[in-house]
Every structure is written in structure tokens, then in C-alpha cells.
Amino acid sequence: MNNQISAAKKDEIRKVADPCTVVIFGASGDLTQRKLMPSLFSLSCEGLLAEQFSVVGVARSEMTDDSFRDQIRAGVEKFARLKPADCDLWDAFSKNMLYHRGNYDDPQTYKDLSKLLAKIDKNVGGACNVLFYLSTPPQLYPIIVKQLGQAGLAQQSDGHWRRIIIEKPFGHDLPSATELNQQVHDVFDEHQVYRIDHYLGKETVQNLLVFRFANAIFEPLWSRNYIDHVQITVAEEVGLGSRAGYYDTAGVMRDMFQNHLLQLLTLVSMEPPAEYDATALRDEKVKVLKAMQRIKPEEVGQYTVRAQYRTYRDEPGVAKGTNTPTFAAVKLFINNWRWRNVPFYLRSGKALGDKMTEINIQFRHVPHLMFPLKPGQQLPPNVLGLCIQPNEGMNLRFETKVPGAGMRTRSVDMNFTYEQDFGKNTLPDAYERLILDALHGDATLFTRSDEIELAWGLVDPILQGWDSEFSPVLAFYESGTWGPGKSDEFMQADGRKWHYACSDC
Ligand SMILES: NC(=O)c1ccc[n+]([C@@H]2O[C@H](COP(=O)([O-])OP(=O)(O)OC[C@H]3O[C@@H](n4cnc5c(N)ncnc54)[C@H](OP(=O)(O)O)[C@@H]3O)[C@@H](O)[C@H]2O)c1
Numbered sequence: 001m002n003n004q005i006s007a008a009k010k011d012e013i014r015k016v017a018d019p020c021t022v023v024i025f026g027a028s029g030d031l032t033q034r035k036l037m038p039s040l041f042s043l044s045c046e047g048l049l050a051e052q053f054s055v056v057g058v059a060r061s062e063m064t065d066d067s068f069r070d071q072i073r074a075g076v077e078k079f080a081r082l083k084p085a086d087c088d089l090w091d092a093f094s095k096n097m098l099y100h101r102g103n104y105d106d107p108q109t110y111k112d113l114s115k116l117l118a119k120i121d122k123n124v125g126g127a128c129n130v131l132f133y134l135s136t137p138p139q140l141y142p143i144i145v146k147q148l149g150q151a152g153l154a155q156q157s158d159g160h161w162r163r164i165i166i167e168k169p170f171g172h173d174l175p176s177a178t179e180l181n182q183q184v185h186d187v188f189d190e191h192q193v194y195r196i197d198h199y200l201g202k203e204t205v206q207n208l209l210v211f212r213f214a215n216a217i218f219e220p221l222w223s224r225n226y227i228d229h230v231q232i233t234v235a236e237e238v239g240l241g242s243r244a245g246y247y248d249t250a251g252v253m254r255d256m257f258q259n260h261l262l263q264l265l266t267l268v269s270m271e272p273p274a275e276y277d278a279t280a281l282r283d284e285k286v287k288v289l290k291a292m293q294r295i296k297p298e299e300v301g302q303y304t305v306r307a308q309y310r311t312y313r314d315e316p317g318v319a320k321g322t323n324t325p326t327f328a329a330v331k332l333f334i335n336n337w338r339w340r341n342v343p344f345y346l347r348s349g350k351a352l353g354d355k356m357t358e359i360n361i362q363f364r365h366v367p368h369l370m371f372p373l374k375p376g377q378q379l380p381p382n383v384l385g386l387c388i389q390p391n392e393g394m395n396l397r398f399e400t401k402v403p404g405a406g407m408r409t410r411s412v413d414m415n416f417t418y419e420q421d422f423g424k425n426t427l428p429d430a431y432e433r434l435i436l437d438a439l440h441g442d443a444t445l446f447t448r449s450d451e452i453e454l455a456w457g458l459v460d461p462i463l464q465g466w467d468s469e470f471s472p473v474l475a476f477y478e479s480g481t482w483g484p485g486k487s488d489e490f491m492q493a494d495g496r497k498w499h500y501a502c503s504d505c
Pocket of ligand 1: 025026135138
């Protein structure tokens with residue numbers, strides 16, 4: 001059957017990664033325990049890692065190989081999609097898991113690492129292909145990259161590869177991101193570099209591409225001719241947690257907009273790439289970012305809302321009287337033929353009513369309505385909700401006739417959920433997908449250097465405006481709500497309102 005995936009394609013998708021070693025810097029940290037090692041274990045359970053696969057954890061903390069394995073096992077038990085009880089591979093997996101203690105700025109750490117990799121290659125095999133993973137605080141990225149370069153660890157030879165995954169945040173503004181790109185490029189070629197934005201590893205985000213470009217029915221509607229506006233919401237239910245040091249200097253614009261929200265925007269709005277590959281897809285995303293209208297610092301009052309949840313200043317670790325925004329709403333435009341004059345409303349915040357990410361596409365009203373309405377009445381618009389999380393799926397809201405006499409109408413929903421069609425717990429963690437892609441050398445779902453810089457180029461003037469006399473007043477909102485009243489007024493001023501189409505998925 002045409003629409004069935006061929007056996008060859010399946011084999012390709014489930015291809016086992018090359019024999020290799022993953023070296024994690026910051027291996028004693030939260031991300032390693034909660035995401036990286038649980039993902040690697042799940043991949044191993046799925047048979048997607050080679051037999052000659054090892055992990056070297058690097059950090060300053062005192063640990064032995066065994067205590068490192070114990071720490072990782074606790075994380076795998078708690079956070080992995082597939083746990084040691086689900087597959088009988090823990091012993092084989094953990095046997096090749098080593099801990100290497102050292103300071104990140106000490107050349108000796110890297111000399112010893114080099115020797116350790118040679119030893120692994122002799123004993124286990126696979127240590128000629130190495131994926132470095134930077135999972136430390138970001139100020140250490142340039143230091144580690146430089147040391148890797150000086151130790152010759154980034155060099156590829158004899159058909160073997162060396163790659164590096166770099167965690168977010170990648171810079172804190174355009175100059176620092178540009179500088180970091182330069183520092184990375186001094187050591188690694190761009191094709192060796194994988195800047196991670198875990199949102200792109202989510203199945204539902206990738207499904208955006210399938211939804212748009214594997215179906216004929218939506219794309220003809222996907223433009224200013226039929227779409228009134230687009231809304232993108234990334235809402236967190238939790239407040240600050242333990243990240244005060246980072247967050248209070250970053251705020252919501254750097255933490256969420258520069259990466260996740262702009263990535264979602266590019267995927268919703270880009271032109272169809274000619275093929276599914278890293279260059280074609282990222283070229284199209286870059287074209288969108290280049291076509292976006294920059295908000296000038298003096299325009300932030302018109303195009304943005306910024307707010308803080310009311311108890312934020314009481315959180316441990318934040319600066320006294322801090323004005324760091326924990327919520328923002330922004331109106332953006334893309335100046336090209338497809339999207340001219342179609343507003344893209346983006347909002348994100350902490351301590352909101354729910355943890356949810358959704359994209360709502362509101363379509364235009366019909367040009368002429370033949371059914372009688374009461375004076376001042378307007379039919380609700382058609383809204384397509386692309387539900388990224390937690391109700392993964394999609395929801396199309398349209399009008400239908402209420403049974404009975406007359407021509408009364410009501411909005412109804414047609415929806416698809418992953419859970420209903422594919423079963424529970426079938427969605428792999430984003431990190432599983434992304435780490436496997438990096439092991440396969442596929443950078444399609446990673447951010448390229450020019451993309452990162454263009455995104456910062458859009459965010460920086462907003463941040464400058466917020467630091468200036470043009471800034472909108474910082475609004476406050478109660479935790480557990482959907483942000484400040486100003487956010488609703490922002491939409492009302494354009495005759496629109498925020499949608500929650502996915503809560504019905
Ligand atoms: N955690 C998440 O959910 C998450 C999500 C997205 C992105 N990230 C990014 O991923 C990276 C790692 O996150 P994480 O939460 O695992 O970080 P973390 O726990 O704060 O730090 C990771 C490790 O880095 C070392 N470290 C911490 N502060 C240091 C310092 N001042 N100087 C030298 N070493 C230091 C520590 O190991 P030793 O002291 O043993 O050397 C620590 O265990 C960060 O860049 C973060 O922004 C994290």
C-alpha cells in the first residue's frame with residue numbers, strides 16, 4: 001500500500017548508531033541524570049545503540065565509576081521511558097559507563113580523557129567516533145571547546161567522526177552568541193556542531209512538518225488569503241524552581257522566545273523545503289527569520305506586554321526588587337508574500353494556569369454570511385489548534401447547525417490525539433530523538449549558527465526597549481492564571497482573543 005511505510009524505510013529510521021563514545025561534560029548535573037542518561041538507556045533498550053557503545057561522564061565532583069553508575073541508575077529508574085525492569089540490558093549498558101574526574105579548564109583533564117578514549121577503543125571499540133555533550137553551565141562552553149581543540153580531540157580522521165552537542169542557552173544576546181559561534185568554529189566545523197533546542201525533538205513539533213507538507217488539504221489555505229492570525233503559546237505551570245541564578249538574569253524573552261517560540265514560528269510559517277534534510281530545512285527557517293519585521297526599541301510599548309508573577313520577588317535567589325519578566329506577549333509580522341499583514345501573537349510565561357504548548361491558527365471569516373445573525377453578532381472563527389503538549393494532537397473548531405428548527409449554529413470540534421490513535425506512552429522523549437540524530441550525523445532538528453544569530457537579532461531590540469523609557473510598564477499577575485489583564489487587552493485592542501483550542505483535544 002502506498003501510504004504504508006516500506007520495510008526499507010523502517011530499517012533506515014531504526015538504523016543502529018555507529019559504534020561510538022558519548023562524553024558528557026557536567027555529568028554530575030541535573031540534565032545528565034534526568035534526560036541524557038535516561039534517553040541513552042531507552043535507546044539502548046530499543047536496540048538503537050551499537051554494542052561498542054560507551055559513555056564517559058566528566059565533572060569535578062568526587063565519584064568512582066561505581067558511584068557514577070549508581071547515580072545514573074537512580075535517574076534511569078525515575079525518568080527513563082524504558083527502565084531496567086522493561087529491558088534486561090542495564091548490566092551491559094552500565095559496564096561501559098565510566099567517570100572521569102577533572103577540572104574543565106585544566107589541560108590535564110583532556111590529556112587523560114584522550115588516553116581514556118584510546119583505552120576504551122582498545123577494550124570495547126568505538127571510541128574513534130566521539131560525541132561530546134556540553135551539559136555544564138554555559139559560561140564553561142568556550143573553555144571546554146578550546147581545551148578540546150588544544151588536545152586535538154575535535155579532529156576527525158580515517159573516516160571517524162567527532163561531533164559536539166551544545167545545550168541552551170547559546171549566548172545571552174547577539175554579540176555573545178556571535179562570539180560563541182566563532183569560538184566553536186575555531187575548533188569544530190559547522191557540520192560537527194549540534195545546537196540543541198529540545199522542542200524540535202518533540203514528536204508533535206516534527207508532526208507540524210508532516211501535517212503541512214504530507215497533506216494536500218491544508219497548504220492551499222496556509223497564507224494571508226485564508227489565515228487571519230496565528231497564536232503560539234508556551235505556558236509553564238511551575239514557577240522559578242531552583243534556577244534563580246540563571247533565570248533572574250535571563251527572563252522569559254531569553255529563556256523561551258529566542259529559542260522555542262521562534263523555532264515554532266519558523267516551522268509554522270516557512271515555505272516547503274525541497275527535501276527533508278538539514279540544509280534545505282534550515283535554509284527555509286532562516287528565510288523566515290530574515291523576513292521578520294524587527295520590533296524597534298521605541299516600538300516595544302505597541303508590540304509587547306511584559307509581566308511578572310506576583311510572588312516572583314519572594315523566590316529565593318532573585319535580586320531584591322527585580323524587574324525580570326516571567327511572562328511576555330509579543331506581536332510579530334513576517335514581511336513576505338505569504339504572510340504580509342498576518343500577525344503572529346506569541347506568549348509565554350511561568351506560574352501560569354497549566355503546562356501547555358499550542359499553536360492556534362485562526363482563519364478568516366466567510367466573505368459573506370447568508371444566515372441571519374442578531375445585530376452585532378458574529379460567528380466564531382474556525383480555529384485549528386496544533387497541540388504540542390500535553391494533549392498531543394490537533395483540533396479543528398468549526399461551525400455546525402444546531403438540530404431543530406431555524407438555522408442556529410454552534411462551534412464543534414473535530415480532533416485527533418496521539419494517545420487515541422497510537423496508544424499511551426508511545427511518544428519518545430525529545431532527547432532520545434535528538435541524541436540519536438546527532439549519533440547518525442543528522443542535524444536537521446538542530447539550530448544552525450546563522451539561525452541562532454538571526455533569532456538573537458530579533459530579541460535584542462525588544463530587550464533594549466524594555467530597558468529604556470519606551471518600555472511598557474511591568475504588569476503583575478497571580479500564579480495559576482493566564483497572565484496579566486494586559487495580555488488580554490493586548491489582543492482585544494486588535495479585536496481578537498487568546499484561544500485554548502487544545503484543551504478540548
Ligand atoms: N536541567 C535542565 O532541565 C535543562 C534544560 C535545558 C537546558 N539545560 C542546560 O543544560 C546545561 C546543564 O544543565 P544542568 O541543569 O544539568 O546544570 P547543573 O546541574 O547546574 O550543572 C551541571 C554540572 O556542571 C558543573 N557545574 C555547575 N556549576 C559550575 C560552575 N560554576 N563551575 C564549574 N562547574 C560547574 C557541576 O558539576 P561538577 O561540580 O561536578 O563539575 C554540575 O553538576 C545548562 O547549560 C542548562 O542551561 C538544562
